[in-house]
Amino acid sequence: MTKKSIVVALDYHNKNDALTFIDKLDPDMCRLKIGKEMFTLFGPDLVNDIHNRNFDLFLDLKFHDIPNTVAKAVTAAADLGVWMTNVHASGGLAMMQAAKQALVPFGQDAPLLIAVTVLTSMSDEDLVLLGINVPVFEHVLRLAKLTHQAELDGVVCSAQEAKLLKSSFGQDFTLVTPGIRPAGSDTGDQQRVMTPQQAITAGSDYLVIGRPITQAVDPLAALKAIYQSLHV
Numbered sequence: 001m002t003k004k005s006i007v008v009a010l011d012y013h014n015k016n017d018a019l020t021f022i023d024k025l026d027p028d029m030c031r032l033k034i035g036k037e038m039f040t041l042f043g044p045d046l047v048n049d050i051h052n053r054n055f056d057l058f059l060d061l062k063f064h065d066i067p068n069t070v071a072k073a074v075t076a077a078a079d080l081g082v083w084m085t086n087v088h089a090s091g092g093l094a095m096m097q098a099a100k101q102a103l104v105p106f107g108q109d110a111p112l113l114i115a116v117t118v119l120t121s122m123s124d125e126d127l128v129l130l131g132i133n134v135p136v137f138e139h140v141l142r143l144a145k146l147t148h149q150a151e152l153d154g155v156v157c158s159a160q161e162a163k164l165l166k167s168s169f170g171q172d173f174t175l176v177t178p179g180i181r182p183a184g185s186d187t188g189d190q191q192r193v194m195t196p197q198q199a200i201t202a203g204s205d206y207l208v209i210g211r212p213i214t215q216a217v218d219p220l221a222a223l224k225a226i227y228q229s230l231h232v
């Protein structure tokens, strides 16, 4: 575990607010993630702004479409030079294989490619509403198995499933876990949560943390408090 195991989710509506925060950090302190909101608002210019500051960037667009479209989207993400990008595992095996194949021309420069299993905002009850009548952990395991078969680098899951997935697919299968909540913080819309310490103990490789940091009165102090809780 290093400081760079923390991926700060920059879900800001205002680009200046995001850059003001980033300018208080240095690239050895954490990695950064932008998702659908910031990429839709600010596009590749924001990716370049972040890369010019030398941060590793996770482009969290969760592609989910037919194989040809996803392969082209993943190619476009790799062209941006991002550190990590992702697809939805529920897009299926052929889609994930097409995404993986699209990265072959990038060789060593290819981003890590991971797949979202079950969103951390979802519970067993939410799956039932989708007609999926198994506990979340079973569906996560099923989707992670498909992801492993497609030879992607790992999955997005809750830290609650980390122990199960590491024992099923090995230490090299990368686990990226949102739904991280320091003790006492607001869970918001997240349902499958763990504290940073619990997540690391369970086997998470990367802890994605957004609002507990970005909506704190002092985001830098909130990030430093998380390091302290993890003794890094």
Ligand SMILES: O=c1ccn([C@@H]2O[C@H](COP(=O)(O)O)[C@@H](O)[C@H]2O)c(=O)[nH]1
Pocket (backbone or CB within 6 Å): 009, 011, 035, 116, 118, 119, 120, 121, 156, 157, 178, 179, 180, 188, 190, 208, 209, 210, 211, 212
């Ligand atoms: O299953 C998932 C997949 C992605 N996310 C994203 O992670 C961050 C979490 O932010 P918090 O503010 O710490 O809740 C956010 O950008 C989500 O889009 C996720 O939460 N769960």
